[in-house]
Amino acid sequence: MAGSGNVQRGLEDVIALESQICFIDGKQGRLIYRGYDIRDLAARSTFEEVAYLLWYGHLPSPAELTELRARLATLRRVPEALGETIDRMPKTAHPMDVLRTAVSALGISEPEEAGPGASAIGGAQRLTALIPAILGRFHRRRTGGKPLSPRPELSHAAYLVEALVGRAPTELEARAIDVALILHADHELNASAFAARVTASTLSDLYSAVTSAVGTLKGPLHGGANERVMELLDEIRTVDRVEEVVRAKLARRERVMGFGHRVYKVEDPRATILRDWSRRVGEEKRDLHYFDLLRRLEEVVHREKGLYPNVDLYSGAVYSLLGIPHDLFTPIFAASRIAGWTAHVLEEYQDLRLIRPTARYVGPVDLVYGSPAVRG
Numbered sequence: 001m002a003g004s005g006n007v008q009r010g011l012e013d014v015i016a017l018e019s020q021i022c023f024i025d026g027k028q029g030r031l032i033y034r035g036y037d038i039r040d041l042a043a044r045s046t047f048e049e050v051a052y053l054l055w056y057g058h059l060p061s062p063a064e065l066t067e068l069r070a071r072l073a074t075l076r077r078v079p080e081a082l083g084e085t086i087d088r089m090p091k092t093a094h095p096m097d098v099l100r101t102a103v104s105a106l107g108i109s110e111p112e113e114a115g116p117g118a119s120a121i122g123g124a125q126r127l128t129a130l131i132p133a134i135l136g137r138f139h140r141r142r143t144g145g146k147p148l149s150p151r152p153e154l155s156h157a158a159y160l161v162e163a164l165v166g167r168a169p170t171e172l173e174a175r176a177i178d179v180a181l182i183l184h185a186d187h188e189l190n191a192s193a194f195a196a197r198v199t200a201s202t203l204s205d206l207y208s209a210v211t212s213a214v215g216t217l218k219g220p221l222h223g224g225a226n227e228r229v230m231e232l233l234d235e236i237r238t239v240d241r242v243e244e245v246v247r248a249k250l251a252r253r254e255r256v257m258g259f260g261h262r263v264y265k266v267e268d269p270r271a272t273i274l275r276d277w278s279r280r281v282g283e284e285k286r287d288l289h290y291f292d293l294l295r296r297l298e299e300v301v302h303r304e305k306g307l308y309p310n311v312d313l314y315s316g317a318v319y320s321l322l323g324i325p326h327d328l329f330t331p332i333f334a335a336s337r338i339a340g341w342t343a344h345v346l347e348e349y350q351d352l353r354l355i356r357p358t359a360r361y362v363g364p365v366d367l368v369y370g371s372p373a374v375r376g
């Protein structure tokens with residue numbers, strides 16, 4: 001056996017680097033972006049302000065915010081070559097696969113912004129501005145619609161909703177999505193941010209790092225969970241069936257998506273805020289079906305497993321009420337987390353150290369080439 005020391009499976013509790021971007025207090029259930037509590041940001045700021053905060057390390061002045069909004073608005077139009085690439089993708093593709101491929105393709109046409117250098121911030125803003133339009137372009141084509149021209153006067157959240165559902169959101173809908181974008185914008189060294197940093201740490205470019213991150217976010221143990229929550233709710237159907245379905249699932253040792261977290265030992269503060277927004281949007285639509293199912297699901301899962309909800313439990317219910325299809329939920333996560341991923345990449349470029357851990361080798365070492373293989 002080669003390699004000494006303890007193996008930390010899943011790198012649990014390993015401190016891999018220092019960062020000034022985000023702090024999670026898993027015991028108190030607090031989440032901080034660059035010093036500001038997520039609860040204050042969700043109550044008082046906008047996604048554009050939070051993106052600025054993550055990228056530049058401080059909240060923008062009114063003039064800086066106006067400038068960022070204007071810059072993002074000018075970057076919303078999908079370049080023709082990228083549009084053609086998206087239009088060639090099969091309509092049956094998962095939007096996360098489309099997004100991953102589109103980010104990668106964009107890296108070919110925008111090499112000067114790819115970094116690692118000062119220009120990487122330009123790539124960060126271009127990607128943030130374009131992700132809703134990329135998703136909208138694909139989604140409208142697969143549902144038989146024509147591409148929409150993004151309206152520069154819309155907030156980032158309203159532009160995202162319009163790109164996905166083809167209509168302007170109500171004020172409450174736009175604010176619900178704005179809050180969801182704020183809450184998902186960063187989460188310390190989560191799997192996709194880590195993937196982005198690993199890629200950037202080789203001095204690879206920003207677009208490659210984000211491509212790695214999108215692929216990592218797609219998995220159901222990470223960003224893909226909210227889609228699975230809605231599949232579960234559709235399977236449960238009525239509040240009186242929650243207990244039976246959950247017990248059967250747990251008896252099969254299956255996970256209930258939207259619960260549990262590697263870092264939070266109490267309720268994820270993002271779930272607390274999204275629970276409230278799921279109720280508010282449900283009340284506006286006079287449809288509390290999902291909200292009622294989720295409340296009961298929380299009770300049963302907590303009683304049976306002692307688990308608390310995470311950010312993915314209530315987000316899908318909000319998106320569904322706006323008429324957004326389930327397979328666009330994880331892409332919405334990406335449309336927000338792009339701010340955090342790119343902030344991590346920029347930080348990595350400033351304090352670069354190749355990320356390359358070690359494995360403990362547990363295989364054979366002295367097999368003789370040409371002799372019959374011995375199967376372990």
Ligand code: CMC
Nearest residue numbers: 221222223225254255256257258259260261262310311312
């Ligand atoms: N349902 C049922 N059992 C669970 C769940 C769950 N959602 N989460 C954890 N457990 C159990 C798990 O089976 C294990 O039990 P035992 O010790 O008896 O085998 C114990 O709790 C510890 O689980 P773990 O997998 O060692 O814990 P982890 O820190 O690796 O898990 C997690 C974190 C998020 C992968 C896990 O809680 C999970 O699979 N949750 C469901 C998927 C989900 O909702 N993901 C979204 C996470 S938040 C958004 C994001 O960051 O992307």
